[in-house]
Amino acid sequence: MDQRPIGVFDSGVGGLTVVREIMDQLPNEEIIYFGDTARVPYGSKSKETVTKYSKQIIRFLMTKNIKAIIIACNTASSNSLEEVQRTFDIPIIGVVEPGAVMASRTTKNNRIGIIGTEATIRSKSYENAIKLHNKDIQTFSLSCPLFVPLAEEGWTNNEVAYLVAKKYLEYFHEKQIDTLVLGCTHYPLLKDVIQEVAGLNVSLINPALEVAKNLKELLLLRDGLRDSSESPKHSFYVSDNTTKFEQIAAIALKKSIPHARKIDIERY
């Protein structure tokens, strides 16, 4: 047994979808969440900057006596996982590997599409992880920079969302993919229009769903689950604006959260 909490971080609010999965699958675990709302988004930034930010956040989370870290952000997982795993002496799980395994198991014709931020696509993280799993799979990757602002504007199912999805996903015409990885935590919010434009024969993969499973396996392996004698107390931290974060968190988690605290992440 290990009573210490799990650290989870994201560039903003998107990682709360991962938190919800962890709460569902591991209801006794305590979670410390950090959302980098002052420096969001990461998707257009360099590997070096994203890695620097990830390290600051991990240093902050490690002051909270945590037992493991989940990088709930695709861009940070893609660009900094290897480096932070080398740097810090704590188990760190990203979203890419679980998502890649799930996609590899789902495809029947060995043709997988991947959409994500510029930094995620540039890193080739999903491509490499999928090919490591099955070298016969062909991948087709595309960055969709407008999907995050569309989701944040709440325009997830109107004619603008449809037109933008159509314009981006044109790229996959005639690629005959049967599986499409939603390689950014915001994209599942647009899944209806993405499914409509991609076609019903394409399976959409949401890596967030797989991460909680990987965490559970890791904790079981290390005999590191928390016992249930006391119900878990979760904590939420952000680098900007707690009010807006709390509103979105309540929607994403389908329950109200304890007051989020703002910290100066640049000091870590």
Next chain:
Amino acid sequence: MDQRPIGVFDSGVGGLTVVREIMDQLPNEEIIYFGDTARVPYGSKSKETVTKYSKQIIRFLMTKNIKAIIIACNTASSNSLEEVQRTFDIPIIGVVEPGAVMASRTTKNNRIGIIGTEATIRSKSYENAIKLHNKDIQTFSLSCPLFVPLAEEGWTNNEVAYLVAKKYLEYFHEKQIDTLVLGCTHYPLLKDVIQEVAGLNVSLINPALEVAKNLKELLLLRDGLRDSSESPKHSFYVSDNTTKFEQIAAIALKKSIPHARKIDIERY
């Protein structure tokens, strides 16, 4: 005469439009530019965070022995100008006041629309500056969060841009504005679709054009112009990724710039 350079900053590359105006109107002046490409965009962030970032940047610029500062970013001008003018002992000019004066002089029916980022609109900076100039003017304000990502994606004149502009600018229908302030340095990139949707009878105001005039007046007043014995050497600094910045700068300024240097702005 004052040979010291002018400091100019923006959350990213948008402020280069202001730099171009200064280069045109004050060709002897030396410019030190800083673009906060690691923390861009500012438009969705809190007043407190934007002010903290502005102060860090001004502290950095002041290490370069400058004689004045231009805040070329509407969000930073709107949210932090008063505070930084109180804090630092150097002339600081924002883009809002010049833009507001220009709009007030342009309107004939005293009905002005203002579009900008969430943080700019929330600040009511243009509204207050316009009313200070002429209390009889009625203003109508709207944030357009998707315009910046659209401009950065290069979708400035396609059917998505048109549809987004139509959806936002609907708000101004029946408001009978004859003048519309483009209260964000990115928006002039979308001016064709904005003009088409707003109607040809609406005058678009680009505050960047006015800022250089204000700077010229300030320098004349203080006998602070640089003499022309040596041609000016401009310097460019960013907080992330110099290559992408240099490419965009070459387009925005219509000439190649000296190598941009990356600095760690969080240290200031």
